Amino acid sequence: MKKFDRSVIDVIGNTPIIKLQKVASHVESEIYVKLEYMNPGGSIKERIAVYILEQAIKRGDLKPGGTIIEGTSGNTGVGLAMYAAVHGYKTIFVLPDKQSIEKINNLRAFGAKVIVTPTNVAADDPRSYYSVAQRLAETTPNSFYANQYYNLDNKMAHYHSTGPEIFEQTNGEFDVFMCGVGTGGTISGTGMYLKEKMPNVKIVGVDIEGSILLPFFKTGKVVEAKSYVLEGIGEDIFPDNVDFSVMDDMVEVNDKESFIMTRQLLTREGIYTGGSSGAAVVAAIRYAQQLKEPKKILVILNDSGNRYTGKIFNDEWMRNNGYWDNTLNVTISDVLSTLGKGNDDVISMSDENTVSDAVKILKQENISQIPIYSKGNLLGIVNEKNVLRSLFEGKISLGDNISIAVDRNFELVNINDLLDKVASNLIQRKTVLVEKDDKIIEILTDIDILNFMSNRNF
Ligand SMILES: Cc1ncc(COP(=O)(O)O)c(C=O)c1O
Structure with a gap:
């Protein structure tokens, strides 16, 4: 042992x-x-607390039984207070009032005196935590000011x-x-x-x-x-x-x-x-x-x-x-992995096909949207609702070239984009196609995003 x-x-x-x-x-x-x-x-600040104090002891700036003073956002205070507890020093800390109550309580629990000062004053204001700590250091006998801002x-x-x-x-x-x-x-x-x-x-x-x-x-x-x-x-x-x-x-x-x-x-x-x-x-x-x-x-x-x-x-x-x-910070990749989607290539068609070919594919594959390419370039989307409406209204017929039924109101997003980008496009009623390595890997819909959000307890 x-x-x-x-x-x-x-x-x-x-x-x-x-x-x-x-x-x-x-x-x-x-x-x-x-x-x-x-x-x-x-916290990391224990490293500096120990080094600052040991150097001060070596130089004779901190003497036995002395008081360590610091203006600290909390963590350095904990490090200094730990050292003080082990080696028998007193401590006074000055903190701005935006600091969490946990930090303040923690320092008080170490036996430290904690003085809370206003946050929204300039650094050179006499009420700032820098100024108050400095003044205390000047007026407290046998004290050492750790001064983490200026002590190299x-x-x-x-x-x-x-x-x-x-x-x-x-x-x-x-x-x-x-x-x-x-x-x-x-x-x-x-x-x-x-x-x-x-x-x-x-x-x-x-x-x-x-x-x-x-x-x-x-x-x-x-x-x-x-x-x-x-x-x-x-x-x-x-x-x-x-x-x-x-x-x-x-x-x-x-x-x-x-x-x-x-x-x-x-x-x-x-x-x-x-x-x-x-x-x-x-x-x-x-x-x-x-x-x-x-x-x-x-x-x-x-x-x-x-x-x-x-x-x-x-x-x-x-x-x-x-x-x-x-x-915020949720990416499309997060959405796809949560929903278990985006693993297969999306079925697409060339614009040389007919409306009837597209209907066959929609039925066969049990899908509702097909990206249509023209000589390798993405032209838009054929979606079952639009095809049905246009056929019903007599605007197109089954033998027509598919390009007549293409909806160009789409947005390409990258798998690494934030969910934000998908949501804002869906709200504008655009079709959202997800791209990875220049390939379309998923078409995201309103219900996908709602599913994702309920899955994540949003
Ligand atoms: C929580 C926290 N993060 C970051 C820092 C910044 O580190 P440094 O003071 O070494 O620049 C501090 C320093 O007070 C801190 O307490």
Whole structure:
């Protein structure tokens, strides 16, 4: 049992990497995720808490019995509080009021003093959580301000821990590293290490709509920050730990799609993680969709879903805040696999046939629609209702060429398109033909979509 003579601090890190099985099945790239919520306190931030404190102790900035102070969105607080519990320090945390109550309660349960400040004030406002934390650090005797935004030990923690761990686990056999950017520590430190070992790796940051980081990265301009609900990613300041030079690209996501993906990660992959992880997966899929060839993408999932039971994992909160959209992120491929459709080629005809030939095929094959091609090009659809009506009204006769009965009101959609695209075309009464590898593999109807939705309990 000697090998177990260790504290909870010693088992931080060594988190597993797995491959997403379903939510990214519509992209050719492979998306792997590193489950940082499997750290003992539930997030990646324990890595930086330990490193920052151990460096402070080495430098003599944190002394025995001292008070650790931090302005934290919660996760860093848990890491610092864990270290404080094991090594006997006091803690004071300052949190903006948009943080989930679970995070606040969790910190208080550690015995920490928690001060909640308003979210919607500028960073330099004396009421902001940055300013309040700073003031407390200046006025509390024998205190140490962890200062994860400006203390470069945050970045170095990832350079010494997350980066080498990923490289050892994967042998560097991936092409793109992606993670959310908040303080910037994860992307800058991990990115710096990986670039030293893998000169061709692409480091891609994930930002949230409303943050000032991505606009600055893309345009060099400082825009005005707008509010967003997602916790952990995005800033209204430029922390010293954000090193734009390490990043090859940045991808922007919004609150709604991030929250919906967070829910899908749980229901479809069994991955119980927080909103910033949903954001990172949405961004990874978006990044993969614009690649010319498939790549292996490794994404950090920062924290546990436990912290968001009152928000993202609360149906009422999702509905009340307008985040509940049943079809967002569902692809046509998801619909076909749920319905067990799209496995056979669709029966089609050339425009050299007659109306009578088409009627025979409709009857023989027990189908209601046939795509009609003219010299290899899709002309439109013959549908039993239209044929019946036209025959009945005497507008066509059985011996006529089939092209006379062709309905050109159709839309071709790709198997990787979102369900949204099908629904909006069906509502406009267009016929929706699903294409895969330039072949039509299915014709989707209203009842298919209704079946899918009832199957998924929408
Ligand atoms: C849940 C969550 N996601 C993402 C991040 C961003 O990581 P970093 O601060 O290293 O940029 C944080 C940081 O606070 C976080 O708590």
